[in-house]
Amino acid sequence: MKHIGKTIKSIREEKGLTQQQIAELVNMHRSNYSRVEAGDRDLSLDAVNKIARYFGMTIDELVNFDGNIPDEVTIEDKSLMEQVKLIAELEPEEKNMVFKMIDTFLTKKVQGLLSKERGCSIKSKTR
Secondary structure (H helix, E strand, C coil): CCCHHHHHHHHHHHCCCCHHHHHHHCCCCHHHHHHHHCCCCCCCHHHHHHHHHHCCCCHHHHHCCCCCCCCCCCCCCHHHHHHHHHHHCCCHHHHHHHHHHHHHHHHHHHHHHHHHHHHHHHHHHHC
8 A cells, every 4th residue: 555645745746736835734844744745754644634625535535545445334323323332331230231221122123023024924824
């Protein structure tokens, strides 16, 4: 995989921008920034994000500029993910209680679905 600095350099040059412009964007001295483009220094994630946005790209598009962007993963219910993180912080005994409750609800849901399927199949046989 190509160092991100080399990718940024090629995009920067293509857009007709100077090292000084990008260095100022990420609050870095131009000489330190030139080391990034040479592959001798890394950027923070915040700096990569600023550069990607400045170029009108996502971080994925910048990091995977060769075209090998992984499939997008989205989390539709952030509040659910936040709740899972909070559960992970609980004491083991409290976690067990939460998981037992979830198991109980899921078991009831599955049993209800199975009952409905059996009821539908019986009805369709009698017709």
